[in-house]
Amino acid sequence: MSLCFSLNAFTLQSPESKSYKTQFTSQFIKQIQVKSTPFTSPSRPFNFNRERCELVRALATKPVDTAVSASFRSKNSKDINVLVVGSTGYIGKFVVKELVNRGFNVIAVARGRSGIRGKNSKEDTLNDLNGANVCFSDVTNLHTMEKSLQNLGFPVDVVVSCLASRTGGVKDSWKIDYEATKNSLVAGKKFGASHFVLLSAICVQKPLLEFQQAKLKFEAELMKEAEEDDGFTYSIVRPTAFFKSLGGQVELVKDGKPYVMFGDGKLCACKPISEQDLASFIADCVLSQDKINQVLPVGGPGKALTPLEQGEILFKLLGKEPKFLKVPIGIMDFAIGILDFLVKIFPWMEDAAEFGKIGRYYAAESMLILDPETGEYSAEKTPSYGKDTLEEFYAKVIREGMAGQELGEQSIF
Numbered sequence: 001m002s003l004c005f006s007l008n009a010f011t012l013q014s015p016e017s018k019s020y021k022t023q024f025t026s027q028f029i030k031q032i033q034v035k036s037t038p039f040t041s042p043s044r045p046f047n048f049n050r051e052r053c054e055l056v057r058a059l060a061t062k063p064v065d066t067a068v069s070a071s072f073r074s075k076n077s078k079d080i081n082v083l084v085v086g087s088t089g090y091i092g093k094f095v096v097k098e099l100v101n102r103g104f105n106v107i108a109v110a111r112g113r114s115g116i117r118g119k120n121s122k123e124d125t126l127n128d129l130n131g132a133n134v135c136f137s138d139v140t141n142l143h144t145m146e147k148s149l150q151n152l153g154f155p156v157d158v159v160v161s162c163l164a165s166r167t168g169g170v171k172d173s174w175k176i177d178y179e180a181t182k183n184s185l186v187a188g189k190k191f192g193a194s195h196f197v198l199l200s201a202i203c204v205q206k207p208l209l210e211f212q213q214a215k216l217k218f219e220a221e222l223m224k225e226a227e228e229d230d231g232f233t234y235s236i237v238r239p240t241a242f243f244k245s246l247g248g249q250v251e252l253v254k255d256g257k258p259y260v261m262f263g264d265g266k267l268c269a270c271k272p273i274s275e276q277d278l279a280s281f282i283a284d285c286v287l288s289q290d291k292i293n294q295v296l297p298v299g300g301p302g303k304a305l306t307p308l309e310q311g312e313i314l315f316k317l318l319g320k321e322p323k324f325l326k327v328p329i330g331i332m333d334f335a336i337g338i339l340d341f342l343v344k345i346f347p348w349m350e351d352a353a354e355f356g357k358i359g360r361y362y363a364a365e366s367m368l369i370l371d372p373e374t375g376e377y378s379a380e381k382t383p384s385y386g387k388d389t390l391e392e393f394y395a396k397v398i399r400e401g402m403a404g405q406e407l408g409e410q411s412i413f
């Protein structure tokens with residue numbers, strides 16, 4: 001099953017049965033195809049263990065003492081060991097590149113087959129993560145993860161997690177957004193990590209979905225860890241919408257289809273941020289003192305944009321007369337009601353019901369700061385960072401297509 005989702009339109013597809021389609025928006029109306037051994041002796045020789053961890057490039061950094069690693073902020077970048085989990089994802093890849101460019105010693109944890117539907121071989125992963133030490137391991141298994149880090153033979157200073165469920169399903173969200181992320185905290189700390197940078201999401205402010213609950217549970221445990229351990233800190237990054245989540249309609253509109261949106265097109269707004277800008281912000285979190293023990297909402301540059309405004313930008317770039325298709329949000333409520341009913345009889349449909357809720361959520365909730373005083377979303381209070389604009393992104397997609405911006409397998413974003 002796959003769920004292709006854009007912040008204002010999404011569709012579910014099942015490869016097993018073409019007839020089983022739960023379709024809510026664009027496809028619903030057939031308009032768019034949106035589409036441990038704890039760290040032992042610093043002088044312990046490097047133990048290459050292919051089964052557990054394939055360290056592909058000889059590590060340039062000499063082993064350092066764990067006690068020293070606690071003060072990693074005073075070291076040169078090249079002597080700071082940054083472990084990146086979720087390194088093969090949309091944002092993770094850019095984070096690895098940015099950290100490598102900033103001179104950190106990056107250890108990127110990856111699966112043997114990575115990417116959407118495991119399309120990338122080890123060779124592809126090594127090319128993608130060029131400049132990092134790639135460690136093939138399993139973040140879902142704490143023991144394996146710890147063995148992998150043990151085999152590295154030197155400590156970790158900072159863990160950066162860009163992990164996320166690729167399916168968005170109920171169980172997978174808990175397995176990755178909570179458990180695997182927790183594994184990387186436990187294993188990272190065991191091998192000396194004293195700072196953890198977490199890629200979360202701004203939408204956890206209003207948690208109505210399973211993956212948001214899973215993320216929040218981990219966030220809470222991360223904060224507790226820092227409360228109880230003086231030498232440990234965190235930075236939690238909560239970005240607004242990614243470009244890939246807003247690009248699903250570009251090629252369709254280019255082909256003459258209308259731009260599909262819910263309600264009047266103003267139900268939700270966001271400040272989209274590019275992969276490069278977000279990666280840069282995340283990399284700042286490794287050393288910035290002012291980002292220590294902070295929850296950091298972040299959006300891209302410029303004003304907040306509603307789906308209506310996003311569509312207008314697109315038509316302007318294409319030089320076409322705007323043509324919108326407004327879909328009542330009630331359609332989604334109706335479909336969710338049916339799915340919620342069905343899931344009581346057929347529990348195996350829980351993911352389909354969850355995907356419906358995810359679609360509904362992003363069709364109506366803004367990806368902006370939720371002002372606790374007013375209970376309203378506030379564009380003004382949502383910080384901006386970076387330089388890449390959605391308009392530039394749309395122009396690029398019009399020229400070059402959506403390559404590299406694909407939504408994941410059953411991807412929720």
Ligand SMILES: NC(=O)c1ccc[n+]([C@@H]2O[C@H](COP(=O)([O-])OP(=O)(O)OC[C@H]3O[C@@H](n4cnc5c(N)ncnc54)[C@H](OP(=O)(O)O)[C@@H]3O)[C@@H](O)[C@H]2O)c1
Pocket residue numbers: 085086087088089090091092110111113114115116118138139140162163164165166176199200201202238239240241242243245408412413
């Ligand atoms: N899209 C948006 O608009 C948006 C907005 C705000 C926040 N966010 C948040 O940003 C985060 C990252 O998003 P993204 O688009 O970069 O994610 P992504 O492309 O789906 O990447 C997910 C990463 O997690 C890894 N992973 C998933 N399942 C795994 C498993 N079973 N075992 C090992 N590794 C696994 C993937 O590895 P493989 O390559 O091996 O699969 C990949 O490296 C998410 O938490 C999301 O909620 C998204």
